Amino acid sequence: MSEVHVDLTIKNEAASETIDTKGTFQDGVLEFRDDSDRKHTLTFDNATLHYIRDGERALDFTFEENQLHEGTLNLLSQEMRFMVQTHELKMKSQSVFLRYTLLQDGQPVNHSELYLYYQEM
Numbered sequence: 001m002s003e004v005h006v007d008l009t010i011k012n013e014a015a016s017e018t019i020d021t022k023g024t025f026q027d028g029v030l031e032f033r034d035d036s037d038r039k040h041t042l043t044f045d046n047a048t049l050h051y052i053r054d055g056e057r058a059l060d061f062t063f064e065e066n067q068l069h070e071g072t073l074n075l076l077s078q079e080m081r082f083m084v085q086t087h088e089l090k091m092k093s094q095s096v097f098l099r100y101t102l103l104q105d106g107q108p109v110n111h112s113e114l115y116l117y118y119q120e121m
Helices: none
Strands: 002-012 016-026 029-033 039-045 048-053 057-064 068-075 078-092 095-104 107-120
Touching: 002 029, 016 107, 057 078, 057 095, 068 095
Parallel strands: none
Antiparallel strands: 002 016, 002 107, 016 029, 029 039, 039 048, 048 057, 057 068, 068 078, 078 095, 095 107
16 A cells, blocks of 8 residues: 555536545555545546545546446435546546536536546655
């Protein structure tokens, strides 16, 4: 298990969130906690990225370029289901760039970008 420095930014039309913290990376799984003590788990599997976040805004999304996957977002104790459309997913050694759209009933409801950098300490 490697200890890593993590820099994650998620941007959409309404907001931007940046997390700068420490975490662990082992066997293709990156785990860290943010300032609100939410646990983030990103699992790298070939050309697929699976992202789980716990807390009051929990999410469970799978990203795969040019593919649709079902995902969930829990907000205010209500589970919302989306189709996650990944437009671009670039996973390199210690970095990820991701552009995606959340769809409900076939209609786009959110466009987002994710930037992730992690480096062994």
